Amino acid sequence: MTINPQRFLADLHTLRSFGASGVGKGVVRPAYSAVEIASRRWLASRMQEAGLEVRFDALGNLFGLAGEKSLLVGSHSDSQPEGGWLDGALGVIAGLEIARASKEAGGPPISVVSFQDEEGRFGVLTGSDVWTGRMALADADRLTDTEGQTLRSARQRMKEGGGKSVTTDLFTGFLEMHIEQGPVLDESSDRIGVVTNIVGIRNVKVTVKGRQNHAGTTPMHLRRDAFQALVALNARLNEEFSKIVTPATVWTVGHVDVHPNASSVVPGRVSFSLQWRDADKARLQAMEEIVRQTCTEIAQACGVAVEMEPVMGIDPVAMDVRVQAALEQASEDLAPGQWRQMPSGALHDAANVAPVLPTGMLFVPSIGGISHAFDEDTDEEDLVLGLEVLARAAEAL
Ligand code: GLV
């Protein structure tokens, strides 16, 4: 097949126009927002123009089917609340271009997917969770975002959802191209990363309940301040985690909601997210035990209640060796000596698909290692080289 770099880049820029933030090449396109749904409809029209059969499943995952058993290529097109133009979008448009070019050349059948809610507005990789059967649709429907909205009410905005289902046995394998979102390729000047494995993740919402009171009249020793409890909890977690982690282990308190969030009120309630990632499942489990233990200790020490919701997560997973070999060969053919094998510290839909289909991932460099931020970017030459490598591997597979 002959891929068309201009058409690929033009589509990528058009996708960016849905939710373009005005800051650099930033994008605000959270799952099921009006602009995200509009972008999905545009993507569906591009798939149709490419001669693919368009199908939305009940959750809103969008497929462009080649009509026979085929390789599936894609990623996601929703964004973080403040996201970049490439995270996910790159893999979807790469899939579109490869499917289109292969059809034009009478090449092998290739299908495309854009999974819904990869960025976890509601869960963790929600679209591919439900598609691969890891989570029942009814359970996904009960998930809520940070505003308390349920996924069920959000997805009902998409009238397209709920068509004929797309089963995993329609496909021979899955390829996902993505920006690295970290500094490794940028610092090494390698232009391609072939992913060996994807680290595992655990994510939990925690609520600390203290006593809301007057910030002028309540003596310090009588306070049950939910924010102070969170600060103590965080310090204790850092201390305890440091005893068992490796330099590659990461953990984050990324969302905090202080109630009532006012200068003159002792906070009565704090809700926050706690997330940790590691390549070793046993370490993820050990960290969970530390979290549970620390919550109990802090509740006692600070006179507050600490409630954990169920811990969600995905286990570490290896990429398929045959798919990796095809990506490595294509990398060596097109970027000799300028590629490397590497693990993925970010989570991807490929982690969900790997247990059900032979799966591989390809990375291109992220300038400055920046992602999940408006200034995420990659040189267009690197985007095109990645596309060429992916197309070659797809043909070989
Ligand atoms: C996916 O966006 C992740 O958080 O790794």
Ligand code: MN
């Ligand atoms: Mn992504």
Ligand code: MN
């Ligand atoms: Mn992301």
